[in-house]
Amino acid sequence: MNVANIEVKDKTLKIRDFEHSLPMALLRARETVMQHFRPILSEHDLTEQNWRVLRALDSFGETDISTLAKHCCVLLPSMSGMVKRLEARGYIERTSNSQDQRSSLLSLTESAQQLILDVSPHSEATYKAIEESFGKEDLEKLYELLFKLEKI
Amino acid sequence: MNVANIEVKDKTLKIRDFEHSLPMALLRARETVMQHFRPILSEHDLTEQNWRVLRALDSFGETDISTLAKHCCVLLPSMSGMVKRLEARGYIERTSNSQDQRSSLLSLTESAQQLILDVSPHSEATYKAIEESFGKEDLEKLYELLFKLEKI
DNA sequence: AGCATATACTTAATATGTTAACTAAATCAA
DNA sequence: TTGATTTAGTTAACATATTAAGTATATGCT
Incomplete structure (x- = not known):
């Protein structure tokens, strides 16, 4: 018996509730999408997070680690370790910041x-395939709703 | 200069590209939502994942650990450790499965x-607040699109 | 200048994510 | 029935998430 909704005799309603949870729905959707991208990345020994960091540096150019972390939606301690590993693998360089000795530019x-x-070409192709399968209009609508959700 | 799109003179397009990435948009949206729920859970020393596991067990009833992992969108090794900790805290019990000695029922x-x-009441209230702020129709539309995305 | 505070980042500790290796029980085939 | 294979779970090793503590530099106040 479900304690959080004791008047419910069978579990049907409560199960739909669980499946209908917003964090859960966002997680599942993201998992489905990532299943398409991860094989490409793992061929190059890149995690999803690694790829995010490299792409962000490519997009935004030289930045300090805090700004990079915000862009990538990663906490600073995680980013600190990730940058260290990517630096050791020869993908990231640090330049000392003459304005502020506490930070450096990546x-x-x-x-x-x-x-x-x-x-990138493989990633782009995968994205195009998803876009085609899902529908361009629905995808645009989804982005619109996701961006709106970010602002609540 | 952006290597993945060398003909782009300034970074504007490439930056929008990064921000417009589907995994990124899903991640950001989810983060925004979770920021509302996490304070409630942390008051009870529960992680987001813990709460998912407990809710799933409440919804689906007694199940084996593999089924639970699938419902929660968590990999088996993660679930194995999580169940062990929740068991140690007195939140989960194991019953031996007479049909199959390899697994037990949780x-x-x-x-x-x-x-x-x-x-639950606090969680429900938070959900209602999000629903009200975001709009019920848009929320339903968002679910519809997320569920569709799960099926590609 | 000298001290308190704030800022930028790192390190530590523990939980979870991810892949691979491992153990034990169940199943299947000869 | 025995031996090979499959299935269910755990353990191991490393990356990342999360919160707290620590370190060094900057800034602000007196």
């Missing part, structure tokens, strides 16, 4: 730029 | 059922 190495050139 | 303790009764 940028992509040549090797990382080449990696992005290699991976 | 269920909620009285204490967990009481916990759900305590937390």
Whole structure:
């Protein structure tokens, strides 16, 4: 018997409730999407988060680690370790910031730029396939609703 | 300069590209939603995942750990550890499965059922607030699109 | 200048995500 | 019935998430 809704005799309603949970629905949807992208990334020994960081540096250019973390939706301690590992693998460089000795500026190495050139076409193709399967109009509508949800 | 789109003179297009990424949009939206729920859960020393597990057990009733993991969108090794910790805290019980000695059946303790009764009203209220702020029709539309996305 | 406070980041500790290896029980085939 | 294979779970190893504590530099006040 379901304690959170004791008047419900069978579990049908409560199960729909669980499946209908907004965080759950967002998680499942994201999982489905990522299942299409992860094989491409893992071929290059990149995690989903690694790819996010490299793409963000490519998009926004040289930035400090805090700004990068915000863009990538990653907490600073996670980013700290990730950058350290990507630096060790030769994908990220640090330049000391003359204005503030506490932080440094991060940028992509040549090797990382080449990696992005290699991976991007596959990533783009996967995205196009999703867009085609899902429908361009529905996808635009989904973005609209997701962006709206970010602002509540 | 953005390597993945070298003909782009400034970074505007590439930045929008990054922000417009579907996994990123889903992640950000989910983060926004969870920021509303996490304070309630952390008051009871529950992680987001813990709450998912307890709610799933409440909804689906006694189940084996593999089924539970699928419902919660969690991998089996993660679930294995989580169940062990929730069991140690007195929230989950194991019953040996006479049909199959490899697995056992999991269920909620009285204490967990009481916990759900305590937390649910706050969780419900938060959900209602989100629903009101976001709009009921848009929320239904969002669910519809998310469920559709799960099926691609 | 000198001290208190704030800021930027790292490190630590523990939980969870992810893949691979491992254990034990169940099933299947000869 | 025995031996190979499959299935259900756990454990291991490492990456990331999360909160708290620690370190060094900047800034503001007196």
